[in-house]
Amino acid sequence: MNWISNYVRPKINSLFSRREVPDHLWLKCEECGTMLFHRELTDALNVCTNCQNHMAITPRERFAALFDGGVFVEVPVPAPVSDPLSFRDQKKYPDRLRETRKKTGEEEAMIVAEGEIGRLKTVCVGQNFKFMGGSMGMYVGNAIIAGVERAIQLKSPLVLFSAAGGARMQEGILSLMQMPRSTVAVQMLREAGLPYVVVLTDPTSGGVTASYAMLGDVQIAEPGALICFAGPRVIEQTIRETLPEGFQRSEYLLDHGMLDRVVHRKDMRRELATLLRLMTNNTPPVYGDLPAPTPDVPAVVK
Structure with a gap:
């Protein structure tokens, strides 16, 4: 055993060697x-x-923190025609879709899931901004309709998390047609007497804001979220004036009556559990694994 070679040299090498940090x-x-x-x-x-x-947070990460125990089941969404307009910009539309799917690991920009929030069966729809800016195409319209139909089937509320840059230009007018389609779907939910809650996240803009994202019975937003139709830069260039501080942010919209609540992400699950049970005439949620207190048992006074 050589003390210098076995201990001193490795120690010196560790001090001077450069470690690669991922x-x-x-x-x-x-x-x-x-x-x-x-x-x-x-x-x-x-x-x-x-x-x-x-x-930014993906719908799967959000659902894992939102549903009870992080348990949820995906609702199948019908796949639309892959490239209806044979569109091509710098890349062919199918090639762009293929690259985005490989990068994100998701099939499209929206996921529909069902599970329990505060022990109440709920259907949630989440938009993924990492998938082509969460752009609204035919698949997104199909996902909203699938979520509404599943909520009506289960007689449960629907919660939608929006995050999008607007319509998907590669699908042209077919993308814009998802605005009336999603509006009709929301009306179906209302006619069934079921709650529709929208949580607007950063950013929500364009045709998404002009349709299903602003039709909720209750409108909630995360702090600092950009919520608009046209962005602040476009508006400033159009009217040639400086916009107010925090213009089109969630706090500004709350102050001007466009939103009902601004809720921190860590409080979102508790907020939705309380709200949904209230809107469905259920008893308040019970947190933890303890059973709800029995009202017939008198309190013990010591």
Whole structure:
């Protein structure tokens, strides 16, 4: 046993050797510049622990934190025609779809799921901004209709999480037709007497805002979310005036009567559980595994 070669040399090498740190271990907050450890950020539901900036989150990550025990079942969505207009910009539309599916691991920009929130059967629809900006195409219209039909079948409320840059240009007028389709679907839900709650996340804009995203019985938004039809830069260039501070952000819209609540992501599950049970005339939710208190049993006074 050589003490120098077995202990001293490895120690010196460890001091001077350069270790490669994987890029995915840390993420920089776009608002405050804080470097966030990925595990810490995941535990915080992709909310910056320093400035509370709500970063993008996928529907699957959201559903895992929203449904009881993180358990949910996907609702099948009919697949539309893949390339109805044979559209091509810098790439062919099928090639762009194929690349995005490989990158995100998702079939399309919207996921429909069913599960329980506060022990109440609920159907949720989540838009994925990472999939071509969450753009609204025929699949998104099919997903909303599938979610509504499943909610009517289960006689349960529907919660929709919007995150989109607008209509999908590769599908042209067929994309714009999803606005009236989704509006009719929401009306079907209303005629069935079932609650429809919309949670607007950053960003929600374009034709999505002009249709299903602003038709909820209750409108909730995450803090700091950009909610608009045309973006602030376009408006400033059009009217040639400087817009107010925080214009088109969720807090601004709440102050001007466009929203009912602005809710932090960590409080969203509790907020929805209370709200949905109230809207369906159910008893208040009971959190944890303890049974609800029996009203017939008198309280013990010591």
